Amino acid sequence: MQVEHPRILFLSLTNIGDAILSSTLLERIVHRYPECEIDIVTGPLPSELFAGLPQLRRLIPLKKLPKRGHYKKLYRDLQDEEYDYIFDLRGSLMSWVLKSKNKVVNRTVQQGHKALQCAELCPWDDPRPAKQLLAPDVKKMAQVELPKEPYYVLGPTANWIGKRWPQGNFIQLHRQLSQLPELKGCRVAIMAAPKEKRMVTDLLAALPASTIDLTNISLSEAYAWMQNAKMMIGHDSGLAHMAAAATIPTVTIFGPMNDKLYAPLNARGTIVCPPNRPRAEVNLQPPYLSRLITDVTVEQVLGAVKQSLEAQHD
Numbered sequence: 001m002q003v004e005h006p007r008i009l010f011l012s013l014t015n016i017g018d019a020i021l022s023s024t025l026l027e028r029i030v031h032r033y034p035e036c037e038i039d040i041v042t043g044p045l046p047s048e049l050f051a052g053l054p055q056l057r058r059l060i061p062l063k064k065l066p067k068r069g070h071y072k073k074l075y076r077d078l079q080d081e082e083y084d085y086i087f088d089l090r091g092s093l094m095s096w097v098l099k100s101k102n103k104v105v106n107r108t109v110q111q112g113h114k115a116l117q118c119a120e121l122c123p124w125d126d127p128r129p130a131k132q133l134l135a136p137d138v139k140k141m142a143q144v145e146l147p148k149e150p151y152y153v154l155g156p157t158a159n160w161i162g163k164r165w166p167q168g169n170f171i172q173l174h175r176q177l178s179q180l181p182e183l184k185g186c187r188v189a190i191m192a193a194p195k196e197k198r199m200v201t202d203l204l205a206a207l208p209a210s211t212i213d214l215t216n217i218s219l220s221e222a223y224a225w226m227q228n229a230k231m232m233i234g235h236d237s238g239l240a241h242m243a244a245a246a247t248i249p250t251v252t253i254f255g256p257m258n259d260k261l262y263a264p265l266n267a268r269g270t271i272v273c274p275p276n277r278p279r280a281e282v283n284l285q286p287p288y289l290s291r292l293i294t295d296v297t298v299e300q301v302l303g304a305v306k307q308s309l310e311a312q313h314d
Contacts, residue, residue, distance in 0.1 A: 232248060252271055
C-alpha cells in the first residue's frame with residue numbers, strides 16, 4: 001500500500017559533486033511523492049543547494065567530527081523520529097539504528113555512472129531518466145544581480161592537485177577563446193571557493209579588467225551565476241556538476257579520475273581526457289587511471305569548446 005504523504009530521510013553524500021550526482025535519486029523520490037516531507041543529511045558545503053526544496057522538512061549539514069562523532073550526534077538528533085523510508089547513500093550503520101518502515105541502503109558495488117547507480121536505488125517500478133535535482137528557487141534565494149552582457153565561466157580549481165590543469169594553460173586558452181566569433185563580446189567569470197583564491201591569483205592578474213571575479217561567493221550564488229552562463233569550462237569538480245545540473249554546455253577536463261563513473265551528467269557536456277600512460281610512469285594506484293591532467297593540451301580543450309559552441313547552433 002502506497003503512503004501518500006511519507007516521511008523520508010535522505011542520507012546524501014558529503015562532497016559537492018557527489019551530493020549533486022546523488023540527487024538523481026532525490027529527484028525520483030519527490031517525483032513519486034510530491035507531497036512528502038523529507039529530511040536531508042548532506043555535507044556542509046552542498047547543503048545550501050537543497051535548502052529551497054519544497055518538500056524539505058529539515059536540512060542537516062553533517063560536519064565530520066573525530067572518532068565518527070558526527071554520526072553519534074546525528075543519532076541523538078534523529079533517534080525519536082519515525083520514517084516511512086530511509087535512503088542511505090552512505091552505506092552507514094545509521095540507517096539500521098533509526099526507525100523506519102522501509103530502508104534502502106547503498107552497499108553493493110555497481111557498474112556504470114555514479115548518478116545512474118544512485119537513481120537505480122529507487123525501489124519503485126517507475127522508470128525515469130536520471131535527472132539531477134537542486135532547489136528550484138536557488139537563483140531567487142541567492143538574490144544575485146547578474147550582468148546583462150553574456151559571459152562564460154572558467155572553473156580553474158579542484159580539491160586535489162591531480163585534478164588541476166596548469167593555470168598557464170587557462171591563460172593561453174582564454175586568449176584563444178577571445179578570438180572565437182561565438183564568444184566575441186563575452187566576459188569571462190572566474191569561479192572558485194574563497195579558500196582557493198590563492199590558486200588563481202596569477203590567472204586573474206593575466207586576464208582583462210572586464211573579468212568577473214567570483215572567488216568570494218556562496219554556493220547558491222555560484223549556481224545562480226552558472227544558470228545564466230553561456231558555458232562552463234573547468235576541471236572535474238563540484239562546479240562542473242553544478243553546471244551540468246544547470247543544464248548549460250560544459251567542457252570538463254579530466255585527469256586520473258574515471259570519467260565513465262564521474263563525468264557531469266549533462267547532455268550538453270563534453271569531456272576532455274589525457275591519453276593513458278604506462279602504469280610505471282604514473283605514481284598512482286588503482287582505482288585512479290594511469291594518466292596525467294598535464295598531458296591535456298590547450299588545443300584539445302579549444303577543440304572541445306568549438307565543438308560545443310557549434311552544437312549550440314545545430
